[in-house]
Amino acid sequence: MVPAERPQSAARLVAGKALLDTALADGNVDVAYVRALSDAYDRYFRERLAEFEEDGAVRPTFALVAVGGYGRRELCPASDIDVLVVYGGEAPGDAAELARFLFFPLWDLGVDLGHGVRAISECLELARKDQQVLASFLDMRVVAGEAAVGEGLLDRLRRDVFPACAADFARWLDAANAVRKRGYGDAGGMLEPDLKNGLGGLRDAHQVRWLLALDPGRDGDAWVLARELAVLDGDAAFVLTARMHLHRLCGRKSDKLYFEFQERLAEAMGFGPRGDRAGVERFLSQLLRRMADIKALRGSAWPLLAGAVGAVDLDAPAVPLAGGVERAAEGIRFSPGLSDAAAMEAVFDLLGASAATGVPPSHETMRRLRCLAVALGRLADVSPRTGRRLYEGLGAVMQADATGAAMDAVMACGLLRAVLPEFARVEDIVSFDIYHVHPVGRHSLEAVRLLAALRAGEGDARFRALLAGLPRPELVFWGTLLHDVGKGLGGGHAEKGAALAEEMLSRLSAPPEARQAVAALVREHLLLPETATGRDLADPDVVARVASRAATVELLDMLALIARCDGLATGPQAWTAWKETLVLDLYAKVRAAIERGRLFDRDDARVMLATRERLREAAKDRLDPEALERAILAMPPRYLVVESPEAILAHLELLTRLDAAAAEERRLRPSPREGQGGLDVVALSHEALPGGEGFAVTVAARRVRALFATVAGVLALHDLSIHDADVFVLNDGATILALRTANPPDVLYADEVFARVQRAIRYALTGKLFLAYRLARKRASLLSAPAVSGPRTPPAIVLDNRASDLFTVIEVTCDDRVGLLYDIARTLYELRLETHLAKVMTPAGRVRDVFYVRGYDGRRVEDPEQVREIKAALHHRLAEDLCVLH
Numbered sequence: 102m103v104p105a106e107r108p109q110s111a112a113r114l115v116a117g118k119a120l121l122d123t124a125l126a127d128g129n130v131d132v133a134y135v136r137a138l139s140d141a142y143d144r145y146f147r148e149r150l151a152e153f154e155e156d157g158a159v160r161p162t163f164a165l166v167a168v169g170g171y172g173r174r175e176l177c178p179a180s181d182i183d184v185l186v187v188y189g190g191e192a193p194g195d196a197a198e199l200a201r202f203l204f205f206p207l208w209d210l211g212v213d214l215g216h217g218v219r220a221i222s223e224c225l226e227l228a229r230k231d232q233q234v235l236a237s238f239l240d241m242r243v244v245a246g247e248a249a250v251g252e253g254l255l256d257r258l259r260r261d262v263f264p265a266c267a268a269d270f271a272r273w274l275d276a277a278n279a280v281r282k283r284g285y286g287d288a289g290g291m292l293e294p295d296l297k298n299g300l301g302g303l304r305d306a307h308q309v310r311w312l313l314a315l316d317p318g319r320d321g322d323a324w325v326l327a328r329e330l331a332v333l334d335g336d337a338a339f340v341l342t343a344r345m346h347l348h349r350l351c352g353r354k355s356d357k358l359y360f361e362f363q364e365r366l367a368e369a370m371g372f373g374p375r376g377d378r379a380g381v382e383r384f385l386s387q388l389l390r391r392m393a394d395i396k397a398l399r400g401s402a403w404p405l406l407a408g409a410v411g412a413v414d415l416d417a418p419a420v421p422l423a424g425g426v427e428r429a430a431e432g433i434r435f436s437p438g439l440s441d442a443a444a445m446e447a448v449f450d451l452l453g454a455s456a457a458t459g460v461p462p463s464h465e466t467m468r469r470l471r472c473l474a475v476a477l478g479r480l481a482d483v484s485p486r487t488g489r490r491l492y493e494g495l496g497a498v499m500q501a502d503a504t505g506a507a508m509d510a511v512m513a514c515g516l517l518r519a520v521l522p523e524f525a526r527v528e529d530i531v532s533f534d535i536y537h538v539h540p541v542g543r544h545s546l547e548a549v550r551l552l553a554a555l556r557a558g559e560g561d562a563r564f565r566a567l568l569a570g571l572p573r574p575e576l577v578f579w580g581t582l583l584h585d586v587g588k589g590l591g592g593g594h595a596e597k598g599a600a601l602a603e604e605m606l607s608r609l610s611a612p613p614e615a616r617q618a619v620a621a622l623v624r625e626h627l628l629l630p631e632t633a634t635g636r637d638l639a640d641p642d643v644v645a646r647v648a649s650r651a652a653t654v655e656l657l658d659m660l661a662l663i664a665r666c667d668g669l670a671t672g673p674q675a676w677t678a679w680k681e682t683l684v685l686d687l688y689a690k691v692r693a694a695i696e697r698g699r700l701f702d703r704d705d706a707r708v709m710l711a712t713r714e715r716l717r718e719a720a721k722d723r724l725d726p727e728a729l730e731r732a733i734l735a736m737p738p739r740y741l742v743v744e745s746p747e748a749i750l751a752h753l754e755l756l757t758r759l760d761a762a763a764a765e766e767r768r769l770r771p772s773p774r775e776g777q778g779g780l781d782v783v784a785l786s787h788e789a790l791p792g793g794e795g796f797a798v799t800v801a802a803r804r805v806r807a808l809f810a811t812v813a814g815v816l817a818l819h820d821l822s823i824h825d826a827d828v829f830v831l832n833d834g835a836t837i838l839a840l841r842t843a844n845p846p847d848v849l850y851a852d853e854v855f856a857r858v859q860r861a862i863r864y865a866l867t868g869k870l871f872l873a874y875r876l877a878r879k880r881a882s883l884l885s886a887p888a889v890s891g892p893r894t895p896p897a898i899v900l901d902n903r904a905s906d907l908f909t910v911i912e913v914t915c916d917d918r919v920g921l922l923y924d925i926a927r928t929l930y931e932l933r934l935e936t937h938l939a940k941v942m943t944p945a946g947r948v949r950d951v952f953y954v955r956g957y958d959g960r961r962v963e964d965p966e967q968v969r970e971i972k973a974a975l976h977h978r979l980a981e982d983l984c985v986l987h
Contacts, residue, residue, distance in 0.1 A: 107206065107209075108149065108152055108206055109148070109152070110144075110145050110148035110149040110151075110152055110206070111145065111149075111206035111207070111209075111210060113144070113145070113148065114141060114142070114144070114145040114210070115210065117141040117144070118138070118141060121134060121137055121138055121141065122178065122349070125178070125345070125346075125349055126349065128369055128371070131342055132338045132339075132341055132342045132345065134345055135174065135175050135176050135177060135341060135345055136174050138176040138177075138178070139167075139171060139174040139175070139176045140174075142167075142171065142176065142182060142244075143167075143244050143245070145207075146165050146184070146203065146244050146245045147244070147245045149202070149203055149206070150165070150203070150245050150246065152202075153199065153202050153203070162188065162189050162190075162247050162250055163186055163187060163188045163189070163196075163199075163246050163247060163250055164186075164187050164243050164245070164246040164247050164248065164249075164250035164251035164254070165184060165185070165186055165187075165203075165243070165244045165245040165246045166184065166185050166187055166241050166242065166243050166244060166251050166254070167183065167184055167241070167242055167244050168183045168184070168185060168237040168238060168240055168241050169181070169183040169215070169237045169240055170183070170240075171183050171184065172237070172240035172241050172242050173240045173307075174242075175303075175341060177341075177344050177345045177347075177348040177354075178345065178348040178349050179213070179348040179351070179352075179353050179354035179355070180213075180348070180354065181213045181214070181215050181354075182207065182212055182213065182214050182215065183215040183216075183237065184214070184215070184216055184244070185216065185217045185218070185219060185224070186199065186200060186203070186216075186217070186218045186219070186246075187219060187220070187221060187224060187250055187251065187254055188218075188219070188220045188221070188250070189220070189221060189247075189249075189250045189253060190220060190221075191220050192218055192219070192220055196218045197218070199218075200216065200218050204216055213354070221250070221253060221254045221257060224238070224254055224258075225254075225257055225258065225261060225262055228258060228262045228266070229262055229265075229266060232266075232269070232270055232273040232274075235262070235263075235266060235270055236270075236307075236311060238258055238262075239310075239311045239314050239315070240307075241254075241255060241258075263314075263315050264317060267315040267410035267411060267412075268410055268411035268412040269412075270311075270315065270410070271312060271315075271406070271407040271410050271411075271412035271413075272407075272412050274308055274311075274312075275403075275407070275412075278300070278308075281298055281299070281300060281304065282300055284298070285298045285299040285300070285302075286299055286300070287299065287300045287301065287396070288300055288301040288302050288389075288392045288396070291538065292360070292538055292672070293357055293358055293359050293360060294357070294358050294388075294389070294392065295356050295357050295358075296340055296343055296344045296347065296356050296357075296358055297344065297356040298356060299392070300396050301392030301393055301395050301396035302340065302356075302392060302395070303337060303340055303341060303344070305395045305396055305398075305399040306333055306334075306336070306337035306340075306395055306399075308399060309326070309330075309333060309398065309399055309402060309406065312406035312407065312409070312410060313326070313406065315409075315410045316406070316409040316410060326402055326405075326464075329398055329402070332394070332398075333395065333398055336391040336392075336394050336395050337395065339387070339388070339391050340388070340391060340392060340395070342370060343358070343366060343370065343388060344356060346366050346369045346370060347362060347366060349369075350362045350365055350366060350369075358388075363381050363384070363385065364380075364381045366384070367380045367381040367383070367384035367385070368380060370384060372384040372387075377589075377591060378530075378589070382530070382531045382532070385531040385540075386529040386530065386531045386540060387529070389529070389531065389540055389543075390529050390540075393513075393543070394513075397509075397513045400461065401432070401461065401462070401463070401464040401467050402464050404430055404431040404432060404463070404464075405431055405464055408430065408431065413430055413431075414430055415430050415431060416430075417429075417430045419434075421436070422450070422454045423450055423454075424447045424450025424451075425439050425443060425444075425446075425447040425450065426447060426450050426451045426454050428454065428458065428460060429463060431463040431464065431465075432460055432461050432462050432463035432464070432466065433451055433454050433455045433458065433460050433461065433462045433463065433466065434451075434462065434463040434465065434466040435447060435451060435466060435469065441469075441472070441473070444469060444473065445473055445476075448470070448473065448494070448516075449490075449494035449495075449497065449498060451466070452494070452498045452507045452510065452511065453497060453498055453501060453507070455502075455506050455507040455510060456498050456501035456502035456503075456504075456506065456507035456508075456553075457501055458506075459503070459504035459506050460506060461506045461507075461509065461510055462510050462514075467510065467513065467514050470510065470514035470515075470516060471514045471515055473514075473516070474514055474515040474516040474518070474519040475515070475519070477516070477519040477520065478515070478518070478519035478522075482608075483608070483609075485610040486610075488608060488609040488610035488611075489609065489610040489611070491520050491609050492606065492609040492610065492611045492615075493575075495511070495520070496575035496578055496579060497575075498511070499549050499552075499553060499575075499578040499579075499582065500553060500556055500574060500575065500578055501553065501556075502549070502550060502553045503550065503553045503554045503556070503557035503559065504550070505546060505547070505549075505550035505553075508546050508549060508550065509546065512528070512542060512546060520609070521583075521586075521605050523586055523601050523604075523605055524542070524545075524582075524583070524586055524605075526589065527541040527542065527585060527586055527588050527589055528540065528541060528542030529541075529542060530542075530588055530589050538670075538671065538672040539670065539671075541585050541588055541589075544585065544670050544671065545581070545582055545583075545584070545585055545670075546582075547670040548581045548582075548584070548663075548666040548667050548669075548670035549578060549581050549582050549666075551665075551666040551669055551670060552568070552577065552578060552581050552662060552666045553578075555568050555662070555666075556568055556569075556574070561665075561681075563685065564661070564662060564665055567658045567661055567662055568662055570658065571655065571658060571659065572655065573615070573618075573655075575615075576615060576618045576619055576622070576659060577622065577659040577662050577663065579602075579606070579611075579615075579619045579622075580602075580618075580619045580622030580623055580626065580659060580663055581622075581662075581663050581666055581667070583598065583601075583602045583605070583619065583623055584598065584622070584623050584626040584663060584667060585598065586598045586601050586602060586605075586623070587599070587600075587601055587623070595623060595624050595625070595626060595627060596624055598623045598624070599620040599621070599623040599624035600620070602616075602619050602620050602623045603616045603617070603619070603620040606619055606620075618656065618659075621652075621656060622656070622659055622660065622663060625650055625651070625656075625660055626660065626663045626664070626667060627664075628647060628650055628651070628660060629647070629660050629661060629664045629684050629687055629688060630664045630667075630668060630680065630684055632647055632687055633680070633683035633684045633686065633687040634680060634683055634940060634942045634949070634951075635910075635912060635940055635942075635949065635951040636904060636905075636910070636940075636951070637905065637908075637938050637953055638683070638686055638687055638690065639739060639742050639743040640905055640906075640907075642904075642905060642906055643904070643905070644687070644690045644691055644694055645694070647687065647691045648691045648694045648695050651691055651695065652695075653695065654692060654695055654696060657688065657691055657692055657695065661684065661685075661688045664684055665681065665684070668680065678792060678794055679794060679795075679824060679825075679841070680942070708741070708742050709738060709741040709742060712741045712742075712744075712745075712746055712749070713733055713741065715746040716729075716733070716746040716749055716750060717729065717733075719746050719747065719750050720750055720753070723750070723754070724750075724753060724754070724757070728757075729753070731833065732753055732756070732831070732833070734832070735831040735832040735833040735835070736749075736829075736831055736832075737829060737830065737831065737832070739829075739937075740829045740831075740837075743827065744827075744829075744839070748839070751786065751799065752799060752801065752837050752839075755784045755785075755786055755799055755801040755837075756784070756801050756803075756835055756837075758784045758801075759782060759783065759784040759801050759802065759803065760803075762782045762784065763782050763803070766782060782802070782863070783800055783801065783802045783805065783808075783859065783862050783863060783866070784800070784801045784802075784859075785798065785799065785800050785801075785855060785858065785859040785862070786798070786799045787799075787851065787852075787855045789848075789851070790841070793844065793848075795824065795841055795842050795843045795844050796841070796842050796843075796844065796845075796851065796855075797839070797840070797841055798838075798840040798841075798842050798855070799837065799838065799839055799840070800812050800837075800838040800840070800862070801835065801836070801837055801838075802835070802836050803833075803834050803835050803836070804834045805836060805866060806930070807926075807927065807930045808828075808836050808838065809826065809828050809838060809926050809930075809936050809939070810923055810926035810927040810929075810930050811862060811865045811866060811872065812838055812840070812862060813826075813920075813922040813923040813926050814865065814872035814873075814875075814876060814920060814923035814927070815858055815861045815862050815865055815870075815872070816840075816842060816858060817876060817879075817919055817920040817921075817922065817923055818861065818872070818875055818876065818879060818920075819845065819854060819857065819858055819861070820845065820846050821842045821843060821845055821854070821858070822842065822843045822922075822941070823840055823841070823842055823922055823939070823941050824841045824842065824843065824941050824942075825840065825841040825939070825940055825941065826838060826839070826840050826841075826938070826939035826940075826941070827839040827840075827937075827938055827939075828936050828937050828938065828939070829937075830935065830937070872920075872923060873927075876919060876920035876923060879919050879920070880918065880919045880920065894915075894916060895915075896913065896914065896915035896916075896975075896976065896979045896980075897912075897913075897914045897915070898911070898912070898913050898914075898972050898975050898976060899911070899912045900912075900962070900968050900971060900972065902961050902962070902963065905953060905961075907955075907961070908937060908938070908953040908954060908955055908961060909934075909953075909954050909955070909956075909961045909962040910951060910952070910953055910954075911929070911951070911952045911954055911971070911975075912949065912950070912951050912952075913925055913948070913949075913950045913951075913952075913975060913979075914948065914949050914950075915948055915979055916948070917948045921948060921950075922939075922941060922950065924978050924979070925950055925952070925975065925978070925979075926939075926952075927978075928974050928975055928978045929952060929954060929971075931974075932970070932971055932974055933956070933957040934954040934955070934956060934957075934962070934971070935954060935955045935956075935957075935959075936952050936953070936954050937953045937954065937955065938951075938952070938953035939951065939952050939953075
């Protein structure tokens with residue numbers, strides 16, 4: 102069958118699109134592309150209609166109208182083309198023939214086409230019934246055909262439909278925004294924002310324009326929003342340009358800005374590196390700032406826009422509040438007639454009212470706040486009285502702002518930048534990773550909001566009690582606000598931020614003790630989470646060092662609060678239930694040490710003796726007394742300090758099972774090779790942790806080499822990641838691995854999974870399973886999703902002999918992948934290092950593995966040459982496996 106010849110109108114469309122796409126790929130066009138692409142389709146429809154007339158067909162009275170994105174002339178490379186054939190009266194019998202003539206060539210080209218053939222009366226009826234249809238008609242324009250028909254439809258819509266449906270339409274949009282928030286999230290706080298439907302996306306800009314179009318009293322653009330519309334259009338054009346390039350890079354319709362496209366999209370939009378900031382970070386900073394501004398404008402203007410179409414009663418009487426402030430239908434505002442000087446004095450009354458009610462300032466009030474911020478920013482210095490008032494006023498607002506409405510306004514109007522210009526420098530800094538959800542400014546405000554929510558009675562009762570017990574709660578709020586102010590200065594942001602914080606609060610005439618306390622909070626804000634997740638909490642020296650840096654219970658309480666709010670505000674991977682448990686465990690140890698008046702009370706001997714006695718009592722009638730005493734003598738001191746008597750008894754019973762299995766193996770194989778009897782036998786137990794937080798897994802073995810590496814590799818094969826590992830080597834040759842793992846993929850069949858794990862460990866130890874080969878196959882499998890979907894970063898390896906008197910601490914930070922812990926543990930084993938403790942944190946694909954090791958002589962690794970060799974070996978192994986992945 103000979104394919105039908107492509108009509109000239111379609112051929113010209115293809116040629117025109119090809120030219121546009123070439124220019125787009127070469128980076129020679131900006132947002133003008135979307136208009137040009139719309140124009141190309143306009144030309145196609147006009148030329149196709151001319152071809153229809155040339156065929157001798159009688160041309161009835163109709164108009165071809167574009168709606169939706171095509172109507173707005175916002176076509177991206179993969180956008181739908183929404184078009185209607187509209188008749189003045191009832192559609193004639195040959196209307197279907199016309200539709201086929203117009204649309205079939207587009208279908209042949211693979212165009213996503215939304216189309217319809219309707220009479221004007223049908224269009225009006227649909228617009229009355231369906232709010233989505235009404236929205237599409239708000240963007241309608243006539244493309245071809247009889248202009249009078251299209252203008253007639255638009256006139257009827259404006260006269261008969263829009264006025265009657267406007268209020269319901271505004272209410273429908275408001276409800277739809279709640280759905281958008283649940284489904285797409287706040288685009289300014291998403292690692293991979295939705296450029297169209299996320300809050301702050303293009304849909305917000307569309308809504309402002311739709312409601313303006315429905316306002317019967319608006320005199321052109323000379324309305325209350327006239328000054329903001331140009332800025333809104335510029336912000337929307339930037340987001341639309343990003344969406345345009347995203348379509349090209351994806352090769353399909355996509356509104357979600359996935360990590361894999363962000364660097365190339367930034368380059369396409371002309372963002373290169375500047376200083377120590379990558380081009381993609383500069384692009385994301387501007388994108389998220391513009392989307393935040395779009396969202397803020399839609400939010401502040403919404404009462405006015407909805408009120409203009411009757412969805413909000415703007416004439417409702419305002420409720421007077423304290424200090425020349427009132428609550429009106431459009432939001433919190435200054436009382437009418439209040440002078441600028443009086444408004445300056447009432448700023449914190451207004452912001453306090455917003456914080457207390459959760460109602461943001463009105464649109465007009467935000468304008469006045471911006472003017473006040475500009476005036477404040479022009480001052481070279483503020484007087485001590487004004488400075489102290491700013492310090493106390495902002496502190497009070499932060500404490501009351503559980504919803505975030507007031508501090509959002511403080512940042513949006515520029516007041517925060519005016520008062521704290523150092524904060525302005527970091528406000529839009531974005532970290533291009535899959536760990537930090539927000540830019541620094543938004544992250545800091547979210548952390549403050551979480552702290553205020555605790556004060557309002559929300560959240561964890563333990564942290565609420567800490568906050569309620571603070572004698573000076575304003576300090577922790579200032580510390581939380583400023584904890585990241587040192588970012589972007591070339592590393593060491595905590596130390597640099599502390600100096601900046603003290604300088605800023607000095608400028609605001611804060612009391613000297615407040616300045617010092619906030620600087621200490623900024624300097625030490627990572628102390629608890631980093632220590633808890635990377636150090637041995639049973640080591641007295643670790644607790645002593647934290648206690649010496651925290652110094653007082655008040656400072657320690659505030660550091661615990663900042664750790665929680667900072668982690669939660671960073672992203673979902675930054676503050677897990679397990680991390681919270683570790684931080685609270687460390688907090689309790691340090692607080693006890695400080696309250697005793699000494700850095701640490703070395704009572705390990707007492708703890709060990711008590712554990713032994715409780716173990717003997719619990720083991721009565723369950724273990725042979727002589728065997729128990731031999732086992733106790735073989736236990737290392739740390740084992741008796743870290744593990745509870747109940748856990749140790751369970752381990753001993755596991756070893757008893759192990760010994761019984763080894764004896765049975767010797768009976769079945771009475772002549773093993775020398776020294777090999779029972780070496781291929783391990784015992785394993787597992788127990789679900791409370792709250793579904795994973796499993797506690799214990800592995801016992803005797804005289805088995807590389808046990809930890811083997812177990813890590815087998816668990817990786819079974820999709821079980823290790824979060825925490827204690828390795829106890831007893832003097833009688835037994836090794837106990839006490840692990841905390843994630844849940845298996847199918848937690849309902851956990852028993853079967855762990856049975857397979859135990860079998861695989863045995864096979865690996867006896868040469869029936871080659872772990873390195875199996876893990877390489879698993880990594881290469883198409884079914885194995887990459888652990889890191891975002892930007893990759895080089896590994897960092899640190900060896901520390903100061904963190905512990907007994908062990909060398911090796912910290913490895915790198916991108917996650919299948920079998921990573923096995924690779925590292927196997928390398929350490931090959932270097933003849935004995936691992937005694939491993940802590941594993943995997944926040945969103947970026948691993949921080951910490952190993953407490955000793956050398957072959959049972960001591961810390963002090964030899965500089967050996968230290969260099971360990972680092973080189975680990976770098977080699979990680980780079981080698983990365984090459985295999987690619």
